[in-house]
Amino acid sequence: GAVVSQHPSRVICKSGTSVKIECRSLDFQATTMFWYRQFPKQSLMLMATSNEGSKATYEQGVEKDKFLINHASLTLSTLTVTSAHPEDSSFYICSATVGGGFGANVLTFGAGSRLTVL
Amino acid sequence: GENVEQHPSTLSVQEGDSAVIKCTYSDSASNYFPWYKQELGKRPQLIIDIRSNVGEKKDQRIAVTLNKTAKHFSLHITETQPEDSAVYFCAARGNNAGNMLTFGGGTRLMVKP
Numbered sequence: 001g002a003v004v005s006q007h008p009s010r011v012i013c014k015s016g017t018s019v020k021i022e023c024r025s026l027d028f029q030a031t032t033m034f035w036y037r038q039f040p041k042q043s044l045m046l047m048a049t050s051n052e053g054s055k056a057t058y059e060q061g062v063e064k065d066k067f068l069i070n071h072a073s074l075t076l077s078t079l080t081v082t083s084a085h086p087e088d089s090s091f092y093i094c095s096a097t098v099g100g101g102f103g104a105n106v107l108t109f110g111a112g113s114r115l116t117v118l
Numbered sequence: 119g120e121n122v123e124q125h126p127s128t129l130s131v132q133e134g135d136s137a138v139i140k141c142t143y144s145d146s147a148s149n150y151f152p153w154y155k156q157e158l159g160k161r162p163q164l165i166i167d168i169r170s171n172v173g174e175k176k177d178q179r180i181a182v183t184l185n186k187t188a189k190h191f192s193l194h195i196t197e198t199q200p201e202d203s204a205v206y207f208c209a210a211r212g213n214n215a216g217n218m219l220t221f222g223g224g225t226r227l228m229v230k231p
Contacts, residue, residue: 034218043207044162044221093161107152107209107219109161 002028002098006110013084014118021079021113023094029074030096034107035067038091047092050077084117091115120145120212124222132230137198139225141208142190150211151184151191152219155204162207166193198229 003026013019023033031052036044048069049057056069066088068080081088093112121144131137143151149170154162168175168182168191175182179198184191191210195202205226209219 041224041226043223046218046220049218091159106164106167108164109154111161112159114159 002026002096002108004030004094004096004108004110006094006113008113009111010114010116012116012118015085016083018080018082019084019115021081021092021094021115023077023079023096023110025075025096028096028098030077030098031074033071033077033094033096035069035077035079036093036095038093038112040091044093047079052077081115084115086117089115089117120148120210120220122208122210122220122222124208124225126225127223128226128228130228130230131198133198133200135198137193137195137202137227137229139193139206139208139227140190141192141210141222142188143210143212143220144189145210145212146186146189148189148210148212150219151182152209153180153182153193154207154209154221156207156224157204165206195227198227200229200231203227203229 005024007022033050035047037047047062050069050071052071058064071077091114094110095107098106124141152167155165156162166180166182168184179196181194205224207224208222211219
């Protein structure tokens, strides 16, 4: 089946540094990928929709200058957390829809990246 | 936009019993309702989904029902096993071309052996 690969799975960084998370669709092309954030024991909150070849669409309350998204190819989207602070520590999960057409897409998730900012 | 509410937030059952998780949604145009299972620290995995043109779908011990009039859908797990213990999320896709899903708050299911 369709696989979404996400790296790194865990990252620890110092406050003020930037961290890049990669999300790849391994055996299919994903024109659209989604980035979610999940706090402990909470639900998945959509941060932004990543569109290949165009600017990402951010959800209300998500700072686009802090969470930079690049979707340069049909198989790769990256999320960069810039100038990370402890409150950015979270579980970030990317996902992509498999299958074309409005009515048939199934969402497949990457394994997630646990970010800890010291 | 779409709003999805999920109940209960925690559910504890004895092994072999059934478990039911319920969700409601707000956008009457929503047409796709998946359920995900997430084990601790892992990615959500799709376990079953239903589209708005059917009222019920079953896959072995798991079933989902959809009531479009009332705008709610439910996950039913029969003959629960300890390995069913996880967090379950319902989701709904509203009338948007971006295929965005809105998730419920999750239900932590604990199956006691």
